[in-house]
Amino acid sequence: MIALNEGVLDRTIRIVIGGMLVLIAITIRGAGWAYLGLIPLVTGTIGYCPLYALLGWSTHDKLEVTS
Numbered sequence: 001m002i003a004l005n006e007g008v009l010d011r012t013i014r015i016v017i018g019g020m021l022v023l024i025a026i027t028i029r030g031a032g033w034a035y036l037g038l039i040p041l042v043t044g045t046i047g048y049c050p051l052y053a054l055l056g057w058s059t060h061d062k063l064e065v066t067s
Contacts (some may be wrong), residue, residue, distance in 0.1 A: 004047040007059035014044030 006014070021037025028034070043049045052058060 002046070002048045004060045005052045005058040006044065006047045006049055007061055010059040011044045011047055014040035018042075018044060 018037040018039065018041025021034040022041060024031050025034035025037065047060070
């Protein structure tokens, strides 16, 4: 199992911004670059960011209740 390294606020921001970028990519012609929104959308959804792990960062509070 992957250890979570994103906090609730971090995950929420990633999901919202990633979702908006993907929506832009779907609705606006020529905005294929917006599919890069899949990266924050996926990392926000799973709660793990490989870049954070590489740099040794974490916004995850050890006291957060996870399901």
